[in-house]
Amino acid sequence: MATPVKSGEKVDAVIAGAGASGSVFAATLAKAGKKVVLLETGPDWQLSDLISSDIWGRRIKAAGAPFLLEGKNPFGYSYQSGWGVGGAALHYFANFPRLLPSDFKMKSEHNRGLDWPISYQDVARYYDKVAQDVGVSGDAKAEEIWRPAGKPYPMPPMKTFRNGELWVKACAEHGIRLAPACVGMNSTEYKGRPACIYDGWCHIGPAR
């Protein structure tokens, strides 16, 4: 970790993992005046580590054994996992899709899986809060074809390049409606962080 912790010092909270969730929890608690220790096993990555190279970029991906390789249901998971400060969110695809209202009622509506004990409306405001806190680019209005209305995203959608234009055109010709992906990337400067430079090396998503 960046700051060694004095042995025996009392803190209000200890969080294991400095990834997307742990970091947000830690920041929220710290802003509320709590003393927080964030534990992380990997390197304390710096911006200079996020170099423009597909190959060298692999060093920030998980390096240990993919988890759950043993037992009856082995499951490899390293492609989207990270290690070190920032965890998987250090360099990731940054797609920020929301669950749909029907996702919370799979059992009652589709007789599959289980219903959640909460509904979309219970979490909707937190989706909006995270979008504001993290910084999400997108077109919330355009998404209302499949989700309830919410607050606008803090930044407009990312650019659509030639590849995307082809998809938009083809889908329009077949009556398929598309909306720009909502992503945790800066289409404009936001909270002191510059706009995305559309680095062609962004193999596994943007550097956060």
Added chain:
Amino acid sequence: MVGRREFMRGAALGALAFTIGGAQVLLTPREARARGVPFRLLRAREAETLEAMGETLVPGARDAGIAHFIDQQISVPPEEALLEARILNVRPPYADFYKAAIGAIDKAAAAQSDQRFAWLPADAQREFVNLMRQNKLPGWQGPPSGFVYFVLRSDAVDVVYGTVEGYEALGIPYQAHIMPLKRW
């Protein structure tokens, strides 16, 4: 030992730390092959198979040093490895996967034509790879052949085209926005 500054400069050029006469030197895999750097973990015949397979998958991979690239990469701690295998759920140590893959290639080649893969004629090597990618090789015993094909093809692309020079060879500007100025 290779110093940090020297290592960082070398990394930008695609150089890795190889061992010659007990000393570590920064070389590209191509240079390591040309200088006959001894392999750390691969046996000579395993390297020969790897070179033949790499050359079949991506022409130029042999001279680009695919065997030296993989040998060096499977010899370093997994957290330092740059292999595509790292993000494809291959379980470390990566040497286990590569040795199993190479063994499977040669066993399948022997079952098919009584020869090791490296000794097959070029057209037979291409047909072998064609079946391998489709998981249709008779006598294959090892990691799924289609997956081995995918991993080794990625390695061959990395070693031939993954460097600044490789991009220049394709006529594509490298256009790095963040070069490895430190810590690499």
